[in-house]
Amino acid sequence: MSKDILVYVEQRAGVIQNVGYELCGEARRLASNVEGAKVVALVIGDTSSKQAEELRKSGADIIYYVEDKCLKHYLNETYTKAFEEAVKEVNPNAVLIGASSIGRDLAPRLSARINTGLTADCTKLEMDADGSLYSTRPAFGGNLFATIICPNHRPQMSTVRPGVMKRTDSVPEVVEVRELKVKFDTPKVEVLEDVKQKQEVGKIEDAKHLVAVGRGCGNDESLENAKVLADLLGGSVATARSLVDEGKLPQDKQVGQTGKTVRPDLYLAFGISGAVQHLAGMEDSDYIIAINKDKGASIFNVADLGIVGDGNAILPLVIEEIKNLQK
Numbered sequence: 001m002s003k004d005i006l007v008y009v010e011q012r013a014g015v016i017q018n019v020g021y022e023l024c025g026e027a028r029r030l031a032s033n034v035e036g037a038k039v040v041a042l043v044i045g046d047t048s049s050k051q052a053e054e055l056r057k058s059g060a061d062i063i064y065y066v067e068d069k070c071l072k073h074y075l076n077e078t079y080t081k082a083f084e085e086a087v088k089e090v091n092p093n094a095v096l097i098g099a100s101s102i103g104r105d106l107a108p109r110l111s112a113r114i115n116t117g118l119t120a121d122c123t124k125l126e127m128d129a130d131g132s133l134y135s136t137r138p139a140f141g142g143n144l145f146a147t148i149i150c151p152n153h154r155p156q157m158s159t160v161r162p163g164v165m166k167r168t169d170s171v172p173e174v175v176e177v178r179e180l181k182v183k184f185d186t187p188k189v190e191v192l193e194d195v196k197q198k199q200e201v202g203k204i205e206d207a208k209h210l211v212a213v214g215r216g217c218g219n220d221e222s223l224e225n226a227k228v229l230a231d232l233l234g235g236s237v238a239t240a241r242s243l244v245d246e247g248k249l250p251q252d253k254q255v256g257q258t259g260k261t262v263r264p265d266l267y268l269a270f271g272i273s274g275a276v277q278h279l280a281g282m283e284d285s286d287y288i289i290a291i292n293k294d295k296g297a298s299i300f301n302v303a304d305l306g307i308v309g310d311g312n313a314i315l316p317l318v319i320e321e322i323k324n325l326q327k
Contacts, residue, residue, distance in 0.1 A: 001154050003037040003131055005030060006092035007060065008083065010102055011043055011051050012074075018167075018206065019098030023160060024058040025168030027096055030127040037131065038062060040090050044082045046072040052177050059168035062176045064089070070184050073191040074102055078184055080109045085182045087114055092155045093131045099159040107159050116153040122160045123261075123280065133158065138257050138280055163205040163261040164284075204253060209235030209266045212255060212282070215242040216271025216292060217311040223248060225315040226270065232322045238262065240278050256281040268318075270311035274299030 005027040009020030024041055031037040041060035043051045045067065052065040066082040083106065087095065095110075097103045099121050111118040119135035123145070126134040132149060133156040139146040150156045204210060211230040213222060223237075230237045239249045241256055255262055257277040267285035272278060274290070274297055282288070283302045290303035291311045300306040307314065 001093060002091050003031075003034050004040050004062075004090055004092045005037060005094045005096065006040045006042060006087065006090050006155070008095070008097045008103070008106070009041050009043045009051070009055060009058070010098055010100060011045050011048065012102075014045065014047050014051065016043070016051050016054060017098065017100065017162070019100060019103075019160070019162035020055075021058050021167045022162070022165040023096045023098060024055070024060050026125060026160070026165040028059040028168045028170055030094070030125060030133075033127050033129055034093075034131045035129070037093070040064065040092065042066075042083070042086045042090075044071055044079055046070075049179070056175045056177070057171050059170055059172075060175065061172050062178065064178050064180045066180050066182050068182065068184060070187055073194060075187055075189055075191070076105055076109055077187055077189065079106055080113060081184060082180075082182050083110050084113050086180055087155065089180055094127070094133045094156040094158070096125075097157070097159045099161045103159050107157065111157050114155070116155060116157055117150040118157045118159070119148045119150070120159045122158045123164055125158060125160065125165075132156075138277075161261045163263050203260075204236050204238045204255065205260050205262050207236040207238075207262070208264055209233040210238045210255075210262060210264045210268065210282075210285075211235060212238040212240070212267060212269045212272055213243065213249075213311070214240040214270070214272030216273070217315065218243050218246065218248055218271070219312065222270070222312050222315055225319060229268070229315065229319050229322065232319065232326065233266070235264070235266070240272050240275070269299055269303070270315055272299050273297045274301065 007023045010017040027039040038061040040062045048065040048067045097107045122135045124136040135158040136147045244254045261281045267288045269290045288303045289305045290299040291307045295308045
């Protein structure tokens with residue numbers, strides 16, 4: 001077994017997903033604790049040779065790519081086969097995968113194939129000098145955090161939610177790109193059509209400015225004002241679980257343990273109390289402004305600026321002020 005860390009870099013329609021770069025950066029940090037450890041990136045797809053070249057600045061020492069026409073669409077069967085062959089080739093100490101919809105489908109199948117454990121939805125990773133991986137994730141509904149180790153099996157495997165880790169600025173002087181040849185059987189499943197859901201705005205995990213509204217600002221007028229403010233700031237609207245459960249905003253707008261992890265430059269929270277599940281998804285934002293009527297709301301514990309007041313009344317005032325500043 002090598003000391004290396006293997007990172008699965010997810011691509012969709014030939015576009016590398018940000019979580020792949022984030023995990024390469026995290027792997028670079030972890031590998032620095034282990035003498036002789038390298039970061040190995042893996043990209044799978046029908047044009048993966050192109051993505052492999054793009055990954056030269058990801059922080060990986062070695063980049064493997066598996067390229068085949070049958071990999072144009074994600075299928076658990078073919079991608080698991082390619083991943084399994086990569087694990088055999090690299091024989092890594094640890095494997096990191098993004099906890100996206102694809103990663104959450106791929107990781108458990110792979111862990112079963114290679115007979116090792118899997119820690120899912122991690123928010124923190126550490127590695128000691130011996131190469132032991134300590135994976136921390138929320139437990140008991142987010143009320144506790146559990147640190148999990150895998151002492152008896154290798155490789156150690158963890159999935160990490162997008163937006164949790166930071167990309168690296170450290171790039172090795174020498175980066176190797178290698179093709180891994182894999183012989184595939186005829187897939188048992190055929191993709192007939194790829195239908196993409198239309199979205200009004202970009203992904204909230206990519207937004208630099210987020211206007212988040214909770215139950216305290218869940219009326220129609222405030223939701224519309226939140227969209228106006230988000231447009232003025234060049235950002236997106238986000239929400240807590242309560243408004244998703246009520247059907248007022250879609251699930252892809254939800255921030256928190258059961259939603260998405262975000263790290264914007266500015267996080268404006270209107271009428272959000274700050275349940276631990278929500279805080280886990282946004283507390284690493286660069287600057288947090290919280291508006292809530294309850295002066296004891298937990299959101300104030302992580303806020304850089306807190307305002308005790310009615311978010312429904314303050315929202316239009318903020319819009320007016322922003323418009324004046326932009327004149």
